[in-house]
Amino acid sequence: MSEPRWLDAGQQRDWRAFIDGSLRLHDIMDRELKAKHGLSGSEYEILVRLSEAPGRCLRMAELAEHASQSRSRLSHTCTRLEAKGLVRRESCSSDKRGVFAHLTDEGFAVLERAARDHVETVRNFFIDVIDPDDLKAIGRAFRAVAERIAQSR
Amino acid sequence: MSEPRWLDAGQQRDWRAFIDGSLRLHDIMDRELKAKHGLSGSEYEILVRLSEAPGRCLRMAELAEHASQSRSRLSHTCTRLEAKGLVRRESCSSDKRGVFAHLTDEGFAVLERAARDHVETVRNFFIDVIDPDDLKAIGRAFRAVAERIAQSR
DNA sequence: GAACGTTGGTTGAAATCTAAATTATTCCTG
DNA sequence: CAGGAATAATTTAGATTTCAACCAACGTTC
Numbered sequence: 001m002s003e004p005r006w007l008d009a010g011q012q013r014d015w016r017a018f019i020d021g022s023l024r025l026h027d028i029m030d031r032e033l034k035a036k037h038g039l040s041g042s043e044y045e046i047l048v049r050l051s052e053a054p055g056r057c058l059r060m061a062e063l064a065e066h067a068s069q070s071r072s073r074l075s076h077t078c079t080r081l082e083a084k085g086l087v088r089r090e091s092c093s094s095d096k097r098g099v100f101a102h103l104t105d106e107g108f109a110v111l112e113r114a115a116r117d118h119v120e121t122v123r124n125f126f127i128d129v130i131d132p133d134d135l136k137a138i139g140r141a142f143r144a145v146a147e148r149i150a151q152s153r
Numbered sequence: 154m155s156e157p158r159w160l161d162a163g164q165q166r167d168w169r170a171f172i173d174g175s176l177r178l179h180d181i182m183d184r185e186l187k188a189k190h191g192l193s194g195s196e197y198e199i200l201v202r203l204s205e206a207p208g209r210c211l212r213m214a215e216l217a218e219h220a221s222q223s224r225s226r227l228s229h230t231c232t233r234l235e236a237k238g239l240v241r242r243e244s245c246s247s248d249k250r251g252v253f254a255h256l257t258d259e260g261f262a263v264l265e266r267a268a269r270d271h272v273e274t275v276r277n278f279f280i281d282v283i284d285p286d287d288l289k290a291i292g293r294a295f296r297a298v299a300e301r302i303a304q305s306r
Numbered sequence: 307g308a309a310c311g312t313t314g315g316t317t318g319a320a321a322t323c324t325a326a327a328t329t330a331t332t333c334c335t336g
Numbered sequence: 337c338a339g340g341a342a343t344a345a346t347t348t349a350g351a352t353t354t355c356a357a358c359c360a361a362c363g364t365t366c
Contacts, residue, residue: 004269004272004273005272005273007275010292011280014288014292015275015288015292017291017292017296018292018295020221020299022171022298024298024299028302028305040352042353059314060315061313068173068177068180072317072353072355073353075315076316076317077352077353092314096360096362097313097315098314099314116157119157119158119160122168124301125302127160129300130294130297134290134291135164136163137284137286137291138167138287138294139170139171140284141174141283141288141290142170143174145175145177145279145282145283146170147282148277148282149178149181152181152278193321213344213345214343214345223324224344225324225346226324227345229346233322245344248343248344249330250330250331250344251331252345
């Protein structure tokens with residue numbers, strides 16, 4: 001096997017900064033969400049996606065795709081969310097295999113409160129410490145990454 | 154409570170792109186590492202940090218810090234790595250509470266192989282799809298984020 | 307309309323992660 | 337130097353995640 005194309009010092013440094021910084025950022029936000037609103041990161045993500053969907057309702061498979069979760073994981077998490085009364089599942093009449101996940105009113109209310117704190121944290125640890133042009137660069141970059149990943153399947 | 158300072162459309166878009174892209178990127182790399190080398194992301198991280206330490210050996214607490222993991226998690230993961238023969242633990246003679254984690258020769262060999270594939274994946278899904286200036290911006294941004302998080306404790 | 311392969315979703319067990327309690331040692335202060 | 341606070345690491349118990357197996361419904365083909 002040929003010698004791999006190692007990263008140069010600068011690339012290495014920036015790549016590491018991203019890995020480390022994003023890990024810690026994720027970490028701190030999940031902790032905050034859990035402490036103040038009793039929601040895990042993935043639960044929050046699910047509520048957000050549902051809240052944005054028409055009728056606040058999505059098929060499980062679509063929801064899994066939007067929230068970047070495996071179907072299995074989504075099933076488990078939805079079971080929990082349903083137990084908390086934040087989500088309700090309902091089987092689809094046209095395709096009897098299908099299931100719709102609905103955001104309940106209580107779910108929406110919880111999400112609304114959580115989102116207020118969340119945006120504050122996002123600003124505090126991310127938006128406000130980053131140069132606006134650098135933020136745009138981040139957006140560009142990760143859209144490219146997501147696209148590359150999508151096309152790889 | 155006053156109205157939160159919501160993100161504007163552009164910030165929202167870029168923030169989302171980051172969250173989504175980085176999640177999927179992490180995901181794909183962990184999967185790759187697991188499939189080809191039987192290592193989880195956090196195991197790999199530990200091996201990397203050890204390999205870079207003088208004598209390929211670190212105190213558990215330092216290792217936890219370098220690898221951004223809780224001590225508890227590190228303990229568990231090290232137990233597993235030790236069972237696989239990739240790491241060896243040895244108690245410290247000067248401070249008997251302390252424990253050194255050593256990277257074994259086999260651990261180093263496994264890491265070497267894994268790193269070759271890993272760098273290829275990093276290029277493929279990250280470095281090569283990003284404009285070099287945007288990569289620098291990412292480095293700057295996440296160094297700032299990490300610093301902000303560090304100073305918040 | 308029976309057989310086949312596919313899709314949508316759930317389930318259960320094993321692996322992993324988190325948080326709190328535990329153990330052992332060292333540091334500090336009077 | 338006794339005693340309490342702090343530190344290093346592990347352990348335990350509980351929650352979450354993953355992985356593979358599963359079931360049911362759909363669509364196609366012959």
